[in-house]
Amino acid sequence: MTDYRTDLSKVRGLGAAKKGVGTYMAQRVSAVALAALLPFFVYGLLCALPDGYDGLKAWVSSWSGALLIAGFITAALYHGRLGVAEIINDYIPRPGARAFWLLINTLLALFVWALGLFALLKIWLGA
């Protein structure tokens, strides 16, 4: 039987997805943002915690606290989603299961991000 497909057409699309550098840079850029925010975040958290939930609410009610937490959870969920996606890609070999967990990973991060930002806005506007 004659094969009409050219050699080139057989290998097209079999290489890398060529998205690696973008993911690599996104992981580093969010890492730098988090490294800059982290000392302030930990300091604010430790100041708020002795007063329990009231302390947490007071922290969120200040404009500096609200902005800091908004920036931190945005960068952290973005960075964490990329990290967990890397773990899923490493340890789940079956393409179907891998795609499923990558989807769950992305949707969970987006959903929780929306939840957090909504909460920040509501507390901050209500204060």
Added chain:
Amino acid sequence: MSEDVTDGRPLSPHISIWKWHPTMASSILHRASGVVVYIGVLKLCVVLFLLATGSAFLHTFDPLVFSPLGALALFVFLWALIYHFFNGIRHLIWDMGKGFDPRLANIWSLIIVASSLILAALLVWRLIGGMS
């Protein structure tokens, strides 16, 4: 299980045949601590949401949160956060092509693990002292 999904291509050596050394341990810890911090941030967002909606559900776990077990959980979260922060800075230095001397890299692994443990313990100890 894995034979049928690699199309006969070789797999990288399995982790069980490696000898443990500090840089390897710190690399695995980086991943593990990243997952711990991620779960912590997810929980923080849920707590903020319950706080914003004024849900009584928030106080369901109060006996657990304000117990020694809760302090231990805070310690684990803070340690993972600080460890990932320190080791992440080292990763950024590695990305610039610096810091690959094996002996120094091993020493730094030990320094980062030890200093993050001590710092997290100090912070939690101070915090608990402040509450009582």
